[in-house]
Amino acid sequence: xxxxxxxxxxxxxxxxxxxxxxxxxxxxxxxxxxxxxxxxxxxxxxxxxxxxxxxxxxxxxxxxxxxxxxxxxxxxxxxxxxxxxxxxxxxxxxxxxxxxxxxxxxxxxxxxxxxx
Amino acid sequence: xxxxxxxxxxxxxxxxxxxxxxxxxxxxxxxxxxxxxxxxxxxxxxxxxxxxxxxxxxxxxxxxxxxxxxxxxxxxxxxxxxxxxxxxxxxxxxxxxxxxxxxxxxxxxxxxx
Numbered sequence: 001x002x003x004x005x006x007x008x009x010x011x012x013x014x015x016x017x018x019x020x021x022x023x024x025x026x027x028x029x030x031x032x033x034x035x036x037x038x039x040x041x042x043x044x045x046x047x048x049x050x051x052x053x054x055x056x057x058x059x060x061x062x063x064x065x066x067x068x069x070x071x072x073x074x075x076x077x078x079x080x081x082x083x084x085x086x087x088x089x090x091x092x093x094x095x096x097x098x099x100x101x102x103x104x105x106x107x108x109x110x111x112x113x114x115x116x
Numbered sequence: 117x118x119x120x121x122x123x124x125x126x127x128x129x130x131x132x133x134x135x136x137x138x139x140x141x142x143x144x145x146x147x148x149x150x151x152x153x154x155x156x157x158x159x160x161x162x163x164x165x166x167x168x169x170x171x172x173x174x175x176x177x178x179x180x181x182x183x184x185x186x187x188x189x190x191x192x193x194x195x196x197x198x199x200x201x202x203x204x205x206x207x208x209x210x211x212x213x214x215x216x217x218x219x220x221x222x223x224x225x226x227x228x229x
Contacts, residue, residue: 004159040125040221040222041221041222042120042122042205042207042219042220042221042222043160043205043207043217043219044219045216045217048216058216088157090159090160092160102165102167104150104162104165105162105217106162107159107160107161108159109158109159110157110158110159112157
């Protein structure tokens with residue numbers, strides 16, 4: 001059963017603490033993405049990776065970090081430098097053939113991060 | 117910088133009504149446009165993808181149109197059902213370099229039985 005899994009579903013962060021959100025895919029996709037969604041807003045791109053061991057900043061990368069050591073995994077760390085981390089975080093993946101017109105992104109179920 | 121806007125932000129209709137959701141974008145140099153559905157607290161599911169060279173795409177009761185020159189897309193839902201209740205987001209792909217998407221804020225649709 002192929003898909004994208006994110007864990008945990010809910011995550012609580014204390015002030016000054018770094019937390020890591022997990023994203024795993026078994027779709028054999030090269031590209032992976034992290035988005036942040038705030039209430040009533042669309043998705044904003046945090047980081048993306050088009051291939052293992054390579055990633056690029058998106059529109060709102062400050063206060064976040066990622067790694068891409070394995071094709072199937074793209075964890076996101078929310079650092080203490082991110083002053084307003086409360087949001088819904090979505091991970092996505094795509095085949096990665098960027099010139100393929102029909103290429104679409106497949107999304108995980110999301111992780112809701114709350115600050116204590 | 118590409119900006120995507122969706123109107124209305126929320127819509128409530130009785131079951132069986134035909135409805136139209138609107139999406140506009142500021143830069144017409146897009147590669148494609150997608151409509152997604154998001155259920156509360158869930159991820160996104162792709163509904164329709166329109167390439168920049170296409171005018172419309174259809175899937176069941178859904179029809180999406182694209183007018184690049186005016187920077188607009190519409191999602192038409194025929195004979196709406198309570199199960200259609202969700203947030204609908206449109207997203208444009210920013211050209212052929214990479215697969216980065218720019219999303220609108222979404223339209224929250226409620227179909228009342």
